[in-house]
Amino acid sequence: MRSHTRVHTRGSGQAGRAVALVADVLALVIALWILLYLLEANQGNGLVDFIHDAASWLAGWSYDLFTFSREWVQVVVGYGTAAVTYIVIGHAVAGWLYRR
Numbered sequence: 001m002r003s004h005t006r007v008h009t010r011g012s013g014q015a016g017r018a019v020a021l022v023a024d025v026l027a028l029v030i031a032l033w034i035l036l037y038l039l040e041a042n043q044g045n046g047l048v049d050f051i052h053d054a055a056s057w058l059a060g061w062s063y064d065l066f067t068f069s070r071e072w073v074q075v076v077v078g079y080g081t082a083a084v085t086y087i088v089i090g091h092a093v094a095g096w097l098y099r100r
Helices: 004-038 048-057 071-098
Strands: none
Touching: 004 048, 004 071, 048 071
């Protein structure tokens, strides 16, 4: 029975790491878009366009949550809210899986 518990714990730990990794990657994509925006990256570039599209999809629920008169603040807060949420929730779920 003890070996079964170890397997279950190991599986939960691996699942926790996977959830944390996914949350980090999602937040990284959003943070990369914020950085590219602030650095005024060429939005005609294919990679910049891809990152923008991915970040816009990931942050679609949070982008217009607050409105600001300055566009750069809107981008940082709108996208940043999503990035922080993914990290907080993702790592909370990962921690829960680690403890299982």
